[in-house]
Amino acid sequence: MGEAVEIFYPNGFSKICNGTTKNQPPVDETRQFDSWYEEEIDEDLKWSFALKSVLYKGSSEYQDIALLDTKRFGKVLVIDGKMQSAEVDEFIYHECLIHPALLFHSNPKTVFVMGGGEGSAAREALRHKFIDGVVMCDIDEEVVNFCRRYLTVNRDAFCNKKLNLVINDAKAELEKRTEKFDIIVGDLADPVEGGPCYQLYTKSFYEKILKPKLNENGIFVTQAGPAGIFTHKEVFSSIYHTIRQVFKCKFLNQLLRFYKID
Numbered sequence: 599m600g601e602a603v604e605i606f607y608p609n610g611f612s613k614i615c616n617g618t619t620k621n622q623p624p625v626d627e628t629r630q631f632d633s634w635y636e637e638e639i640d641e642d643l644k645w646s647f648a649l650k651s652v653l654y655k656g657s658s659e660y661q662d663i664a665l666l667d668t669k670r671f672g673k674v675l676v677i678d679g680k681m682q683s684a685e686v687d688e689f690i691y692h693e694c695l696i697h698p699a700l701l702f703h704s705n706p707k708t709v710f711v712m713g714g715g716e717g718s719a720a721r722e723a724l725r726h727k728f729i730d731g732v733v734m735c736d737i738d739e740e741v742v743n744f745c746r747r748y749l750t751v752n753r754d755a756f757c758n759k760k761l762n763l764v765i766n767d768a769k770a771e772l773e774k775r776t777e778k779f780d781i782i783v784g785d786l787a788d789p790v791e792g793g794p795c796y797q798l799y800t801k802s803f804y805e806k807i808l809k810p811k812l813n814e815n816g817i818f819v820t821q822a823g824p825a826g827i828f829t830h831k832e833v834f835s836s837i838y839h840t841i842r843q844v845f846k847c848k849f850l851n852q853l854l855r856f857y858k859i860d
Contacts, residue, residue, distance in 0.1 A: 634647060647666070650667040665745075668684070692718040695722070710781070713736055717745055731761075734761060736765065737766065737767050737768070778812060781817050786799075
């Protein structure tokens with residue numbers, strides 16, 4: 599019996615093939631998997647996940663989409679070759695994104711979620727019984743539809759009467775709405791130039807469209823990409839510098855000075 603040879607493709611799928619190399623110990627076949635997903639984290643770092651199956655793989659009008667059923671992390675949503683969330687631990691990201699703002703606000707009643715097509719941000723907001731309504735606005739109907747179908751953890755959120763699901767560009771939707779919101783959340787992909795979310799990270803958008811849609815004492819929170827020692831310059835620093843030109847961020851300023859992040 600030969601060794602298992604892993605054949606990988608950047609940010610994609612791979613197969614494990616049986617080789618015939620001599621002088622190698624037998625491979626434990628119970629640990630062999632037919633297919634893997636691999637993603638590059640840095641130029642010298644990649645991670646890979648053994649798959650049970652590929653539930654969906656295709657392209658919408660806006661992005662490439664895959665929904666994978668992994669051995670270790672359950673269902674995983676991948677958009678444009680980047681893992682967005684995993685069933686087993688996505689709650690960590692979404693709880694941090696939603697609950698601090700809702701708990702800090704003195705009386706939040708209305709929430710507007712930009713993006714959030716998988717439904718997890720809306721799910722966490724709807725845990726707060728005092729919320730009157732959540733608007734979830736995502737541009738990609740195909741992503742929303744297959745998340746509604748496959749991500750059973752969010753099924754109750756999608757069926758909640760307090761959820762107003764809108765398929766539209768969040769910028770256009772906020773622009774045309776007359777009401778204001780207590781909380782506005784950016785649960786968006788990173789601002790890749792030319793991507794569908796790029797315009798939702800600009801100073802002009804924050805200043806002229808988003809900020810006027812916040813009620814007095816309203817709170818805006820957004821995901822801002824990785825913020826590690828070596829990765830914060832990818833998008834985090836630029837998003838932070840843009841936001842602080844429009845909003846007062848006293849705590850964030852103190853935190854970033856402490857960690858010496860520019």
